[in-house]
Amino acid sequence: MAPLRAVIFDLGETLVTFQGDPAETHRRGSERAYGLLWQRLALPLGLEEFTQRLLEIRRELFEKTFRELHQYTAADAFRRLLADLGLVASDALVREAVRRYFEPELEAYRPLPGAREVLETLRQRGYRLAVLSNASDHEFIVDLVKARGFWPYLDLVETSARVGKPKPHPLPFQAVLEALGVAPAEAVMVGDTVAMDIAGAQRVGMKTVWIPRNERAPFPFRRDILQAEARPDATIQSLQDLLKLPLLEKA
Numbered sequence: 001m002a003p004l005r006a007v008i009f010d011l012g013e014t015l016v017t018f019q020g021d022p023a024e025t026h027r028r029g030s031e032r033a034y035g036l037l038w039q040r041l042a043l044p045l046g047l048e049e050f051t052q053r054l055l056e057i058r059r060e061l062f063e064k065t066f067r068e069l070h071q072y073t074a075a076d077a078f079r080r081l082l083a084d085l086g087l088v089a090s091d092a093l094v095r096e097a098v099r100r101y102f103e104p105e106l107e108a109y110r111p112l113p114g115a116r117e118v119l120e121t122l123r124q125r126g127y128r129l130a131v132l133s134n135a136s137d138h139e140f141i142v143d144l145v146k147a148r149g150f151w152p153y154l155d156l157v158e159t160s161a162r163v164g165k166p167k168p169h170p171l172p173f174q175a176v177l178e179a180l181g182v183a184p185a186e187a188v189m190v191g192d193t194v195a196m197d198i199a200g201a202q203r204v205g206m207k208t209v210w211i212p213r214n215e216r217a218p219f220p221f222r223r224d225i226l227q228a229e230a231r232p233d234a235t236i237q238s239l240q241d242l243l244k245l246p247l248l249e250k251a
């Protein structure tokens with residue numbers, strides 16, 4: 001059996017947990033993006049309609065993402081909303097609108113107990129560490145990882161938004177393994193969603209650790225969008241339990 005050299009973490013409900021009110025978080029983010037776009041493009045609709053329309057498009061693209069296993073982004077949602085109004089925005093303006101939209105969500109994600117300590121300890125044990133997140137915006141995930149103090153411990157932060165395919169598609173896992181320079185059997189995936197984190201990682205030949213969680217995901221995202229059976233190599237109830245697994249005693 002190949003010794004483990006890398007630990008790859010899911011982010012949402014694995015290292016951080018969403019503590020906000022989903023509808024309120026969307027409303028506040030929409031308001032910030034609307035303010036910018038209204039100033040720059042003279043939007044021909046009010047805030048309420050903008051907020052509702054953005055929610056519908058985000059929800060539609062989220063479901064399409066998992067139907068097609070192709071990651072549609074938050075930028076795609078903003079471009080679609082504007083195109084429906086006959087408007088075109090520069091990439092820089094869309095990027096800034098997306099950044100403002102995610103500000104309240106960034107605040108609403110809190111670290112799970114022990115997250116930083118676990119990363120620090122695994123780093124000291126000599127493992128290469130990465131975050132691999134299914135997300136509609138790469139920069140949001142980088143900002144979130146930095147804001148919660150995880151950045152110094154990580155060799156890599158990768159997202160479905162950057163790769164173009166969401167977990168459980170093999171591509172995002174393969175992208176991380178290649179960037180870390182490790183074989184699939186030398187890496188373990190730690191995550192809370194069986195259908196995405198566990199089934200996907202197993203299919204490319206990685207080991208898996210499952211942390212079951214019951215928390216809500218931010219609106220409009222359904223946690224049960226994909227169903228799959230998979231048997232993880234280990235199941236743990238808290239992140240600290242990871243440090244006690246014989247699998248991860250020393251790199």
Ligand SMILES: [Mg+2]
Nearest residue numbers: 010012013192
């Ligand atoms: Mg998760």
